[in-house]
Amino acid sequence: MSVLTVLAGEPAEPLRSVLVANRGEIAVRVLRAARDAGMRAVAVHTAADAGALHVRRADEAHEVESYLDIASVVAAAQRAGVDAVHPGYGFLAENADFAEAVRGAGLVWIGPPPAVIRDLGDKVTARRIARDAGVPLLPGTTAPVADAAAVEAFAAEHGLPLVIKAAFGGGGRGLKVVRTAAEIPDAFASATREAVAAFGRGECFVERFLDSARHVEAQVLADDDGRVVVVGLRDCSVQRRNQKLVEEAPAPALPAGVAAQISASARALCRAAGYRNAGTVEYLVGADGTVAFLEVNTRLQVEHPVTEETTGVDLVAEQFRLAAGGRLASEDDVPARGHAVEFRLIAEDPARGYLPVPGTVTRLAVPTGPGVRLDAGVADGDAVDPSFDSMFAKLIVSAPDRASVLRRAARVLAETEVAGVPTPLAVYRRIVRHPDFAGADLRVHNRWVEQDLGAEADAAPADPAVVGVRVGRRVLPVRVPGLAVLGDRAAAIRSEAAALRTAGAAVADGPDVLAPMQGTIVAVAVKDGDLVAPGDLIAVCEAMKMENPVRAHRAGVVTGLTVTPGAPVAAATVLCTLAAPAEKKG
Structure with missing residues (x-):
């Protein structure tokens, strides 16, 4: 029986098998939940993913043409003889046509009805439903x-x-x-x-847009009788490029009445939309307490583990039960117990604006112990594929209260090792000790990383065990174990690091404009002979389905432009050269 006290009971005919239409860490997570529930756990994979971790963790696996190929995925589910399909998140998770195809094949769809996905997936329709339900809107x-x-x-x-x-x-x-x-x-x-x-x-x-606001969301569960339960609120304000980096539950230090307003409006919106299964209603919260609806995610969220760790609810298990006809006994909010924080482990380089850097994870080591959970889609030696999202794992830390969890998180992050790809681990180590995040007066918001924390990344590190190292055009703090007790040798190391930073700056300020990552050029904003100023857009490079602007790092005349829209590029490919105006030929 679920620990969710509002669940009325087990469905009459529980699911016996499920196909997970996804890859990476969420596929591994759902496959494990299926096994915990005594279900046969089936994976799908492309030819390139045949050896992936989620395939190795499944009871059986079937090849598909693409994770986005509806017909191929449904055919795999039919070959496998499963009862149901769980979409995870991303790919086809919020695709109403896929939900209809699954149902049309006589299988159970683990998610809301196709019509609800369609209505809430259309952000304009979702705003209309929200307005009619009395949900606050900008x-x-x-x-x-x-x-x-x-x-x-x-x-x-x-x-x-x-x-x-x-x-x-x-x-x-x-x-x-x-x-x-x-x-x-x-x-x-x-x-x-x-x-x-x-x-x-x-x-x-x-x-x-409600600028410099907090991002707060309500986790919901809904049954076929129309009951909606809010399983806690999360804060997801620590973001880069409007994508989350750090999430926590319960949402701390909300202005008076905001938690109750979000919970009530989320329930009203889901009831009005005819919601079923698990979902998330997202909001912005201004410093003055203004609450504004953002959107509904008609699926499981990346950050669902912090809710699980603070409520004792296995959200994936509840998805299985609700999809099979399980009921909720009431609409009482599920109380939180303790606090949890999640850190996304992503193959991205904070020194270059969190640009994706795919590669092979040669080492992933996380300390064990109370309150530590790792949801990973890779093991040592597995690759982070440039064709997919750059997130490869999530580190979740929990404790009885927020102060305790931040102390534990600081220790766990210090002991965590990732090699082979860059990650924001060093940034997370600073965040959990930063007074804006860890202090009594929470001052983070959805632009805090770029506006406030980002500026500090270039400052000289105050920690005696840290030196500043230039990576590209930025300086990052790097911890050197034992540096603080080396005396004169420590001063020499710092001097050498400063010299390298100066030399690196000269290289970084050279004439060439380089591709920041492996990807595809989707737009070129200049032509040979154009005069550009620092910060002017040169081109746009798409990687892992995110666009990354490439801007001029100095003034100059564009010469030797080598790329056109649609051209694939490797990291550090020279896109053009910025010659001094006097050097312009002809």
Whole structure:
């Protein structure tokens, strides 16, 4: 029996087998939950993924053409003879056509009904449902915008900042925050391209943006009788590029009445939408307590473990039970016990604006002990594939209260080792000790990493065991064990590091504009002979379905432009050279 006290009982006919239509850490997570429930756990994989960890953890596995190929995935489920399909998150998880295809094949779909996915996946329709249910909203368009001119008209009426958002997406993809009118054309084009790459549809809508706000969300469960339970609130404000890095539960230090408002409105919205199974209702919370609805994610969330660790609810197990007809006994909120924080382990380089850097994870070592959980999609020797998301694992730390969990997290992060790919581990080690995050007065918000923490990354480290090391055009703190007790030798090491930083700066300020990562050039903003200033856009490189602008690092004349839209590039490929104006030929 579930530890969820509001569950009325087991379904009459529990599921006996499930196919997980996903890969990576979420596939491993769902496969394990299925085994815990006594179910046969079946995986799918592409030819390139035949040896992946989720395949190795499954009872059996079937090859598919693509994780996005509906017919291929449904055919695999039929070959496997499973009862049900769990989509995980990403890929087809919020695809109503896939849900319909699964049901049409006589299988149980583990998620909300296709019509609900369609309504809430369309962000414009979701806003209408939210408005009718009395959910707090910021001004926004009532239909997708046709072009950049429509965005400019909205800005003229409602002001800035605003956000352009993919109408059929989520997870930060196809989302561009605009703070000046001059940014609108490029932001609209970028959001549309990114939405097509990530979701297959490019429609976008616009709404006012609550700047420097906290990101708070409600985890919900809903049964076939229409009961909706809120299983706690999470704070996901520590983000980069509008994508989450650190999440925690319960959401701490909310202004008076905000938690109750979010819980009540999330329940009302899900009831109005006819929601079923697990989902998440997301909000922005301003410093003055203003609450604004963002979206509904009609699936399991990446950060669901922090809710599990603070409520004792296995959310995947509840998805299985609800999909099989299990009921909820009441709509009482599930109380939290203790505190939990999740750190996303991603193959990205904080020194270069968190650019994705795929590669092979040669070592992944996390300390064991009370309150430590690792949800991983790789083991030592496995690759982080550039074709997919850069997240390869999640580290979850829990303790009886927030102060305790941050102390434990500092120790666990210090002991965690990842080799082979860059990660934000060093950033996380600083975050858990930062007064804005760990202090009594919580001061983080959804731009805090870029605005506040990012500026500190270039500052000289105050910790006596840390030296500043230049990586590309930024300086990062690197911990050197034992440095603090080396006396004169420590001073020599610091001097050598400073000299290397100076030398590195000279290289970084050279004339070549380099591709920041392996990817595909999706836009080129200049041509040979153009005069550019520092910060001007040169090109846009897409990697792991995220667009990354490549900007001029100095003034100069564009020469030797080597790329066109659609061209694949390797990391450090020279895109063009910025010659001094006097050096321009002809």
